[in-house]
Amino acid sequence: MTKSTDSARLIISDSEHDADMLYASGIFVPDAFIAIEIDAEWHGLFSPLEVDRARKNSRFSHVHLDTPLRTVAENLNRSGLASVAAAFLSEHAITRVEVPGHFPLAYADALKSWGFKVKASEGAFFPSRAIKSEQEIRYLAHAEKLTRQSMQQAETYLAACSIGDDNILRDSQSGKKVKAADVRRAIETFLIGNGAMPAHTIVACGREGADPHNIGSGYIRAHQPIIIDIFPRILATGYWGDMTRTYVKGKATPEIKKIYNTVREGQDIGLSMVKDGVDGPSIHQAITAHFDNRGFPTRMVRGKQTGFFHGTGHGVGLQIHEAPGISPRPGTLKTGQVVTVEPGLYYPGLGGVRIEDMVVVRDHGCDNLTRHKRKLEID
C-alpha cells in the first residue's frame, strides 16, 4: 500500500445516537465501534457480532474484524476501544488524528498517552451533512409525510371527541375525559405502525402550551389552543420529520384567533424569505418585527418570558436539531439545506400558538415538505 499521509480522521461511537457515525457508516450499530478515514477511504472496525452485517450493509470502503487488533492491544497491556483504534493506526503508520468535537475526552487522553496527536475538528466534522443530497431529501420527505399523516390522526381523534359540561373533551368511544396522553397515543400508534419512532411528542393544551418545552400531561379542554408538535425518526433511514400545528376544539376566542393569524402571517413571511444566500437573522427579525407591529412584542413580564422567545427554525437530517439555525445568531442559508420554519407566540396563563413546516432551501425559494393545511378550529 502506498501511503500518502501520516494523518487520519477517527470516530469512536455508536451510530444510534451519533449522527456523524451514522453518516460515515450508513448502518445502525447500538454499541460503540471505530471508523477511520485514511486517504479519503473509510475503514470500519467491527466485533465478530457485527462484522457480517457491516460487510453486507455498511457504506465503508473497507470492513475489518477487530479481533486481531484487540490481541495487539492486549499484548501492549492496553484495553478499550481507543487501544483497538491505536493498533489500527499504528499498522498504517498514522501518528495524527482529527476527531469530532464530541469525541470522548478519555479516548483522546488515552491516544495521546500512546504518542498520537489528537485534534478536535473545528466546526462540523462532516460539513456536507448540512447540504442534503436528493436521496436525503427523499428520505426527509418520506419522514415528513408520515409526520403529516400522524397529525391527521390527531385531527381525526379530536374531531370525534365530544365536549363535556366541564369543557373537558370526551373520548368518542369510551366516553372518558381526554388527556394529552390519549391524543399522543393516537399519533404515536400510527407512527410505530409505520416504521417511525416518535420522541416526546408535544400535546400541550391551554396553559401548558405557554412553555414551548412542556410536552403536556393534563386534560384537553375545548376553546383553548392545543399545540401538537410531532418529530419522529424513521427507523430504516435515521432521518427525522418535524411539524407543529395548533388547534382549538370548539370555538377560539377573538384573542386566540388574532394570535393564531399573527403566527401564521409570521410563518408566511419566513417561508417567503427562505432561499439560497439569505441570512438567518434577517428572517428571524422580519418575523419578530411583524409580531411587534401586531401588538405581540417579546419581553419579560413578571419574570416570565412572553411573546416569541425561541429561534425561527433549525436544520433537520440525521439529527432532529442540526445546522443551520434560523435565529438571531449569524448564518446564511444554502441550497440543499433542510430547515424548519416555526414561529410561535406564548403567554403564561393563556397558552401558546406555534406552526411549523419543514422546507428545502432552493436557489430561488424553498420547497415545503410538510404541505399540510393550517386550520385553527376543529368542530
Place this chain on the structure above:
Amino acid sequence: MTKSTDSARLIISDSEHDADMLYASGIFVPDAFIAIEIDAEWHGLFSPLEVDRARKNSRFSHVHLDTPLRTVAENLNRSGLASVAAAFLSEHAITRVEVPGHFPLAYADALKSWGFKVKASEGAFFPSRAIKSEQEIRYLAHAEKLTRQSMQQAETYLAACSIGDDNILRDSQSGKKVKAADVRRAIETFLIGNGAMPAHTIVACGREGADPHNIGSGYIRAHQPIIIDIFPRILATGYWGDMTRTYVKGKATPEIKKIYNTVREGQDIGLSMVKDGVDGPSIHQAITAHFDNRGFPTRMVRGKQTGFFHGTGHGVGLQIHEAPGISPRPGTLKTGQVVTVEPGLYYPGLGGVRIEDMVVVRDHGCDNLTRHKRKLEID
C-alpha cells in the same frame, strides 16, 4: 460563601441520551446544558426556556439562569456552553474540574485554553449508579412489568395466527402473511400506549435469529424459533426494561427443543449463581461449560461464530447497557445491582434461541423482576 475547594465536577450534555446527566439532574432536557458539583452540592445552569421547569422538577440543590453568565462569556469573546461553564467556575474560584470520560474533547480543549485543568474521571463518573436504590428498583420493576405485558401481547398475537400451506403465519384478522413488523407492532403499540418507548425490538425468525443483532424483517414461519427481545424505556422515569423469549409457533423440531432446553438450563444455572460477591466470569463459564457438556460448544464454523458468543448479561438502569457485565471480563456482582441473565445458542442456517430475565442482586441470591413463564411452543 466559605470555599473549601478549588475543584469541581462538571457535566455538559443533554439528559435524554446521557444517563449521567439524567442521574445528576433528574429531569429530561433535550438540549445540552451544564451541571457542576461544588462542595458536594450540584448546580444546574439553564436557559430561560428551561429554567422554570428545572426549578420545579430537577434534583439540583441550586438552579441558575445562564443568561448573566453568557454575557460574561461574550464580554471575554468566548462562545458555546464551555464558556458559560467557565464563567460560573471562575465566579466560584474553581480552577480544576473532573469530567466524565465521555466529556466532549472540544469543550475540554476550550476550558484548558482558558486556564482550567480538566481531568476525565477514572472509571464511572457516578459509581453509585451501578447500585440501585429501592426506589430505582421499583422503577426497574415497573419497566420490566410493562415489558412482560408487551411480551404477552406478542404471544397472544402469535397464538391467534393461523399457519398457511407455505408455513408462513397468517394474521387472524386480515388473513395476510405475517412479517416481523406485524409482531413488533403488537408489542410496540402496547408499550407506546402505556408510557414506554420501544427501541429496535427484535423479532427474528429462523435464520435471522442466528445473528443476535439482527432485529428481524422477514416472514414469520411456523415450526422455527422466533427470538423476541424487548427493551423499552419508561418515559416518565428513564429506566429500561429488558427481556427475551424464544417461541415456536406450531411444533418445534427435536433439535430446537434440545437447544431450547439447554439454554433454559443454562439460564437456571446463571440465575442460581447470581448473588453478592460472585464473579461474573464464574457464572459465564458455568453456562458455557453446560453448553459444552450438552454438545453445544462455542466455535467458529466456516468463518461464522456458532454457539454462545456474547456475554451472559449486563447491568440495566438509566442505560440499557451499563455496569456491571456478566462475561469473561473480570468483575464481581454486588447487592443492589440489576443485571440481565441471557444465555443463547446460535447456529447459522438454523437460527437462535435466547432467554433473558432481569434480576436484582441480593446478599444471598437474586430477585427476578421478569417473572414470566418460559414456554417454547405456541399452538
